[in-house]
Amino acid sequence: MKISKNWLKDYIEINEDDDKLVDHLNATGTEVDEMISSVVFDDKVVVAEILKIDRHPNADRLQIATVTDGSDEFIVVCGAPNIAVGQKVPFAKIGAKLPDFEIKKAEIRGVESFGMLCAADELGLGTDHSGIIILEKECELGQPYSHYIKGDTVFDLEITTNRGDCLNHIGMAREIAVFEELPEIQLPTISLSETSEEAKDLITVTVEDSMACPQYTARVVKNIKIGPSPEWLRERLVACGVRSINNVVDITNYIMLDLGQPLHAFDLKKVAKGKIEVRFARTDETILTLDGALCKLTPEVLVIADIEKPIAIAGIMGGAESEIDEKTVDIVIEAAEFDRKVVRRGKKIINISSEASYRFERGIDSEKVEYALNKAAKMMSDLCSGEIAKGIVSAGNQITRSTIKIEYDKIATILGLDISAPEMDSILTRLGFSIDKGVATIPSWRHDILLWQDLIEEVGRIHGYDKIKPLPLVKIDKPEVTVFAAKEYLKDLLVECGFSEVKNYSFMSEKDTALSGLDCSELLEVANPLQPENKYMRPTLLPLMLKNVAQNSTFDPILIFEIGQVFTSDSEKTNLTIIASGKNAKSEIDTAVKTLTEKVPALRLDIESLETDRLNKYKIRKPAVYFIDLDLSAVCEKIKVPADISISSRTEKNITYRPVSKYPSVTRDLAFIVDKDLPSEDLVNEIYGISPEINRVELFDEFASDKFGENKKNVAYHIYLQYMDRTMSDADADAIVKSIIEMVEEKHHGQLRK
């Protein structure tokens, strides 16, 4: 939700600077995602008037405008469709620096252009690129455009689902007034000049179900002139990320962003007999919505209908057939309150959501419906020269406010704050509650306050959570050994045997299940996967781990394990799967079995091997793959984790992470004869220092022997070379390897073993 600081100033005087205000918003529960301060323009962007428009000789979509800044004339090539002779526009002269580029003399399709007429986005005023900004007639030629722009700051706020009342400027102004301790906001009174014609003679309103629509109000405005909105209105909408359409639509959007009341405007002539009925849709009724889709309705969907058919989906979207268009003369403005659950249900059934439904679902201010209607009517009269018919046509009533007994002591205790009842009353009163003898009447705009516990937050966040003192928990013993610890113990044992832990997704695609020959009817199936990879839940860990083996073909051996949840349609279990593949696979997995069963006698481990045709299916090019597949569910509780094993013991290793390229890497093995007392780890670090393209250096062999000479040893490393942005070539790899060899020879008098 975007909130404009200039707009807030209609209601409150803000003295804090923007950064402080952001801190205070965050501290009181309104998260600020982003703060956008308006840009300062170069003075070379000036007001100019369009004198003449010619067609571009070589391009249909381009025009050649002649403009003046009051003293000189300029020829400008322009692609925007909305310019006309006599308009005043912001004109960026050659040399003007705009947010994204600098204006230079240019030749566009054979015509020289001396500057640019600017659209909003080019000036950094939002994202609107629909046309050149058209300025008010009063703007003075040649003056910097910045003189006509009010500096603004826009706050992009994350409003949580409970605070529908903050989805508008009056709501945020109220919130800020409370924590900045500003005077209470008074809504300006609206005085309307009405014609003598009675609205009730033009329309009637009936509501079928007052639970679904507690109140419905409408006014008729006649003889309106549809046209563009004035600059100030367009600026405010654009600041909030809303596109300007025409004055009538803009006013309804403006009121929603201003007061939080979604409005709808109907073309009076398209409401059959002027009879408005709020009712549930009939079976098989349909409506063509504003976005052009034919929408099937059901009897759970509340609609606004005339005597013939639905003309809007209540609180969600208008219908195309009663839409305002350029021929519209008389309109009906609707301001209503629809039940939150009814709107939510309707939205789900027809699968349409809108800014209006978003607000109705969260609840609107029941007591400001009429005010919003009147303000809209006033704007329609001021900005569209409309004539307001006399009176409001309405049905239903405002919802009565509910009350809560304030549990002063309990609130103070849970907060751990020394805060008195009068202080709490004062905070709640500023928030709009009215307090009488310890009972709070809830403001009409707050639908999230139901229990006394809900008041804890109100008191706490305004009083200041930073005043709460931390309270230590009573010390108690560590828990007894848990299943979690047992699993981590198994992981440690496997890591000691040289195995690495992998974590695969819990999902399998259709392709994965086919590859591993699984019967899909026994699998747990996802009903709404966004991606085909997420269709089934894995019934065992093995298939995805075999893909890991195939994917890591440059490694030999591959020793991996995973502990994770596996699923069938009626069970969820914890499995352990271990795989050994490649060089010495059998002896590696034998060692693991020996270690595991020695330390954990409860384990029953069977080594299985994969047949060649399955290896081929997975494109595994290693001669042998052995695996162990084990259901841990029953075993974990029997595992005795030794007391001297701490589950954090293996985590203190100092790791410098090196990013992994998505492009293939090259592996080289290098063996050197070096001094026996040269630590092999030091050499690893020095090799890393040779080139940033070295992704990994892995020691795989180290032994001393007299055959290498006195006090000499053999060290051997796997070295992985990669580029982050392309495939590593053999030639480049050779060059890096050469540098490594030179370093070892020169610095450590080492000798490469061929």
Add this chain to the structure above:
Amino acid sequence: MKHGTLHPTSIFIREAVSVFEELGFDVFEGPEVETEWYNFDALNVPADHPSRDVQDTFWLKDGRALRPHTSNCQVRYGETHEPPFRVIVPGRCFRNESTDARHETTFYQLEGLYVDRDVKVGHLMWTLSTFLEKLYGKEIKYRFRPHHYPFVEPGFDVDIMFGGKWMEILGSGMVHPSVLENMNIDSEKFTGFAFGLGIDRLVMLKYGITDIRQLYSNDLRFIKQF
């Protein structure tokens, strides 16, 4: 000489778990496939309320769902244990969305729950600040910010300062009375706090990993670094 490696997420979870074990927290792990009751209804997230839309849930054909948070274990643990109790729940969660360098369908959370007589906001603050200081050292900067979650009242987000910017790492609050009632615990007698810590982003920060999908790539060039 040669050693295998633990997954970086496992390393982080173990560090976090061991800090909470020192504070006397039990460790519990619940199911990843969960009923609507434990995932949502028991947590005061009714179907007819917009807060239900916040999580993009993977629904299963049988009507159950993949848990969108480890909070499913709050009521699971609470209804089978007599207060006072304190428990943490590390585990895998799911979000139905398209993946990119910053978004994953699969992620890990660490849930915490403490129920006792007279549990106050100060206890929650002490526990989380103790945890953060043990994990990141005394110099870590953090802040509590009010936030709304339907299963707590009041609710907070906790941000830590990282690289000069505030970063949201966990949601927390005092357990909502109706959640306590769903554990068959008398909310007049007992209060509690709960929190949910997002693991994956902290793992990425710890090692400087820039693409979240790496955590599930199982590329041995990645895996064998830890």
